Amino acid sequence: MTGVETRSVARDSLFLLADIRVEQGTEVHRVRVRNLSDGGMMGEGQLRVQRGNRLAIELRNIGEVGGTVAWVQDSRFGIAFDEEIDSQKARRPLQAGDTPAAAIVKPSWAHRAPPPPEPGRLRKI
Template sequence: MSARMRVSDEDAGFLVRVRNVSAGGLMAELPHPLRPDSVVQVKLNGIGWVVGRVVWQTEGRTGVAFDQPIDVARVKEASGTPD
């Protein structure tokens, strides 16, 4: 699924491809690297903007840990993604 990611409230953000998502975070492919521990916001279908931190970055993929758990079922339902 696709999502929008940004590094500040004023930033329009950029599109990312989310490869997997859980209640505690996600892994996504980004068009450019972000530094580990960077604060990011991710706009997820069915949820809206979620705040998290970059926990790892390698070969175009990034792991983000959310500050608060999310309801993954809402994201999958809104994205048409099966369980």
């Protein structure tokens, strides 16, 4: 492994907590945010997710952000946000004048995970 960074988007290593709800579920799970970028995040916790699951993530100073699970490895998982956020805003202390919706920047197509396959199009082996 080399020391060369091959990712196209800068990530901030940090330790925050976020609340995550699997889409169409009611249970909220608290997870650790290990790194965060404008287009996604890596989370860690006792949340059982699969690649392609849709999630609603509540981030400090940002509010609720939709996303898709891009990868899963043990208790860690990557989430591609539906819309880019201002990831630096999550680092700041919560301020009374901040509105979470103002942190949404623009749609992110570069970080979007593919949709799960349609069950009728899968082959049985």
